[in-house]
Amino acid sequence: MVPTSETHNWPDVSDCPVCSSISPENREAFFGGMMYKTKHYKKGDVIARQGDICKYLYILLKGAVKTEMVTETGGQLTIEVIKAQRPLASAFLFAENNRFPVDVITLEDSLVLMIPKDQVIELFQKDAAFMQRYITYNANKTQFLSHKLQVLTIKTIKGKLAHYILEQLSICHSFSPKINTFLMDKNQTELAKSFGVTRPALARTLAEIQQEGAIKAERNKITVLNKTLLQNMLS
Amino acid sequence: MVPTSETHNWPDVSDCPVCSSISPENREAFFGGMMYKTKHYKKGDVIARQGDICKYLYILLKGAVKTEMVTETGGQLTIEVIKAQRPLASAFLFAENNRFPVDVITLEDSLVLMIPKDQVIELFQKDAAFMQRYITYNANKTQFLSHKLQVLTIKTIKGKLAHYILEQLSICHSFSPKINTFLMDKNQTELAKSFGVTRPALARTLAEIQQEGAIKAERNKITVLNKTLLQNMLS
């Protein structure tokens, strides 16, 4: 940090997929003259509530958050966990009804960059690569939501669980096709919330699947014994 | 197919919200030199299947389509009905996993304009207003999907129906706050599919809500008698 006007600490967004066109060298060209702010949050803080108006592009610089919906029946549904660095609410900023459809709650101490909407539009014009990444990122979000919808329409808990286990298994297999054991990435309570079901019902079903010989479940460690059996549980 | 620029029939997209920057006069500037094609479909034809790769921006010029998912359990879930003129699959074109998450099926004889992805990107550069409308349109789609998710997490059929009726009622009220009667926009079978439940269960629940005095249901005509009662059914 020596030479000329360089002592300003521009936000480091080098790990954000939407901002990957912004190298450390041209950060100044990007952020210089732009209005923005950063904000710290502690673990458990609420960054935004369902219904809040979304005026900024939020970029999670450090930390992690979860987004969840409170359904009109009082139940909870966890949509996703987002770890730094990623944009938050990128899709809602430009919607005509620009309100958060979810609560955004920090899981760790976090740092958030906030860029006003009109500044984002300026960026689009300045930097076509940024714009295209933004569009792609939003498109991926839509795909993700569609997939979430599809999983939610699986009626039975057994079906949802089988789907989840097969999904996790295929992630493992992409590293090593031999391994049939994995650790669940969430505890039962969280998993139940992401399915929109109750925790006891989930535990019961997990035991059932085990009893039928498709898996072995030890605490949060799952071993798949019979993949075909699992696939049949989807239907 | 005649000499001067005058007689060429450029596609008429004047009713498409994403293309509203394209007035009849500058259609030539917009479409001239662009690669595109149009395609006719008959009622009931399949425009795209779940899993198909999405290479084009589809714009529904005439007709109407529905999009639906086949869940892994074999059940069906209707996502939405889209009437001309609107883009189809606008969000998926730019996703890294650019596959249709839904079946797209025509409800009437339809005409579809197809523009290759790279041409769309060129359009973004030529026409900033087009780009911004595109982003807004996709953002609205994401909002729509989020809302759909929330409705799907309403557990009971009674809750879903109450939500639906209140939604329809508020649409009526936006025209005239005095009217408490509306015609259902779908028949029971379609409504049941959009809820992801069975038709007999839906009919039964509708009768129940009537019995409790919240509504009067005559065939597909609903009269709301007690709004508060309906609101209580959500929880």
Next chain:
DNA sequence: ATGCAAGTGTAACAACTATCACACATTTTT
């Protein structure tokens, strides 16, 4: 070591919905 908090296993019961089956009403076709 002890106590506490969080996570997990499990049971009994009530509530809800799918499934299947069929009668009846309404609209469209012939």
Next chain:
DNA sequence: AAAAATGTGTGATAGTTGTTACACTTGCAT
């Protein structure tokens, strides 16, 4: 006008899940 197709009302039964409650385990903090 009759026949066919579509849409609606309703019943009985079985299966699945929510609810509530409690025992047990594990890891962590005091």
